[in-house]
Amino acid sequence: MSGLGDAWPDALRELILEVLRDRRARRFALDPAQLARAAAALVPRGAIVAGACDAARLAAAQRELERVHAAELAFLLREAASLLLLQRARSRDPASELDTWRACTREALEACAADALALDARAVELLEACLTHPPPSWPSAVDLARLALRLEPCDAGRLRLAQAWMAEGEPWGASGVLALGLSRGPASRLEPRLLAGLARAQSACGERFRARNIASLARARRREGVPA
Amino acid sequence: MVEPRSNPVPAQPVPASDLAAGDLARDQDSNAADIAQRRPHWRQLLSGSSPREVLARILPGDPLELRRLAGERLRERAWLCDADRVFLRAVARCARFAVRYRGQPELKAWLGERVDEALADLLREDLEAERAGQPAEPEASAAYEDLARPLGLAPAAMRGVCVAFNQLPEPERKAFFALVIESRSLDELARASGAPATEIARRARRALDAVLLAGAAKEPPR
Numbered sequence: 001m002s003g004l005g006d007a008w009p010d011a012l013r014e015l016i017l018e019v020l021r022d023r024r025a026r027r028f029a030l031d032p033a034q035l036a037r038a039a040a041a042l043v044p045r046g047a048i049v050a051g052a053c054d055a056a057r058l059a060a061a062q063r064e065l066e067r068v069h070a071a072e073l074a075f076l077l078r079e080a081a082s083l084l085l086l087q088r089a090r091s092r093d094p095a096s097e098l099d100t101w102r103a104c105t106r107e108a109l110e111a112c113a114a115d116a117l118a119l120d121a122r123a124v125e126l127l128e129a130c131l132t133h134p135p136p137s138w139p140s141a142v143d144l145a146r147l148a149l150r151l152e153p154c155d156a157g158r159l160r161l162a163q164a165w166m167a168e169g170e171p172w173g174a175s176g177v178l179a180l181g182l183s184r185g186p187a188s189r190l191e192p193r194l195l196a197g198l199a200r201a202q203s204a205c206g207e208r209f210r211a212r213n214i215a216s217l218a219r220a221r222r223r224e225g226v227p228a
Numbered sequence: 229m230v231e232p233r234s235n236p237v238p239a240q241p242v243p244a245s246d247l248a249a250g251d252l253a254r255d256q257d258s259n260a261a262d263i264a265q266r267r268p269h270w271r272q273l274l275s276g277s278s279p280r281e282v283l284a285r286i287l288p289g290d291p292l293e294l295r296r297l298a299g300e301r302l303r304e305r306a307w308l309c310d311a312d313r314v315f316l317r318a319v320a321r322c323a324r325f326a327v328r329y330r331g332q333p334e335l336k337a338w339l340g341e342r343v344d345e346a347l348a349d350l351l352r353e354d355l356e357a358e359r360a361g362q363p364a365e366p367e368a369s370a371a372y373e374d375l376a377r378p379l380g381l382a383p384a385a386m387r388g389v390c391v392a393f394n395q396l397p398e399p400e401r402k403a404f405f406a407l408v409i410e411s412r413s414l415d416e417l418a419r420a421s422g423a424p425a426t427e428i429a430r431r432a433r434r435a436l437d438a439v440l441l442a443g444a445a446k447e448p449p450r
Contacts, residue, residue, distance in 0.1 A: 057316075061283055061316050062280065114278035115278050186391055189395075
């Protein structure tokens with residue numbers, strides 16, 4: 001599989017590929033190329049507003065604004081997943097975090113409506129459901145995180161989805177998501193967290209020897225210097 | 229809510245409210261200063277019924293001087309990125325989050341934060357695009373050609389080169405920028421930074437190796 005950083009020790013590279021060769025992880029792996037195609041389909045391409053003195057520049061800036069909106073919705077979906085995980089960990093509603101999230105989400109949806117954007121209907125549906133219902137009635141953290149990752153492929157999204165899979169008792173799900181993210185170079189600044197997450201997930205899968213090796217090689221890589 | 233810095237969103241929205249008398253007085257003072265400098269007040273620029281409306285106001289002529297701010301940020305931290313893309317994304321972020329700005333922090337600091345967010349967005353998106361093997365967007369291709377020419381690299385390789393370069397530690401990026409792109413001398417850099425010339429050369433060499441490796445990886449087979 002191409003793309004793994006040339007600076008990685010061969011042993012760590014081989015461990016990642018070993019995880020991906022396991023069909024239990026492979027069925028959860030989200031291919032970056034497929035994610036990119038999905039994200040391109042989900043991010044709307046708004047109409048060019050006529051009348052500007054430099055129409056092409058304005059159109060380019062409006063496309064950037066659409067991306068800002070889409071990334072913001074993805075962030076809010078990830079945060080909603082995080083709130084559910086927090087609730088599960090604390091066994092109570094995270095009240096102040098929830099209020100903040102609701103205020104940000106209302107504003108974001110109003111801004112999208114004011115800009116007359118044709119947004120991903122499923123993202124709007126999930127966010128509005130979370131606004132109007134208490135967390136126990138929300139969609140699952142996995143559903144929220146998975147949609148966020150489709151809307152904006154990124155390592156923060158992979159981490160959140162992996163956390164959601166672990167909370168659902170599905171460590172092979174977490175393994176598949178993280179291993180595929182790690183297998184495609186170049187590395188991001190979140191690489192240490194992805195590696196740590198993969199080690200924990202593999203340990204939970206019962207693959208303790210592989211988990212220890214991943215953790216040990218990840219520590220060595222950190223000592224070499226993570227991306228700035 | 230805590231999210232890795234790779235996806236920052238500005239602080240939570242503040243409900244709209246009438247100005248207090250003190251705010252009005254401060255606004256009048258700052259308004260007078262801006263009028264004296266023939267610059268629109270931030271309230272005139274950043275108010276609007278939608279982000280799109282604000283965008284249409286702050287893009288033409290760049291009254292907020294975001295392009296200069298974007299250039300400064302790229303130079304300060306030695307990022308290899310198309311300044312125009314950073315500018316357009318920063319304009320979009322300012323338009324979206326203008327509704328939350330109430331005069332604090334000071335405008336330049338608030339604009340700087342939006343430029344930093346725009347940079348983080350684009351660095352992350354380019355990395356994901358490289359992972360997915362997506363072709364560069366047409367608007368970006370011209371800038372990549374400009375970046376490729378002085379480095380003697382193929383334009384098609386430049387996004388991958390930029391991604392690899394921007395992942396390097398900041399001292400290495402700065403050393404490479406100063407020596408290779410700005411053509412400053414080792415002695416001058418050593419004097420300015422206080423670091424030994426050999427260490428600066430080592431940093432620049434590591435950055436150059438990363439650039440050439442990334443460029444070679446993208447070269448079509450001969």
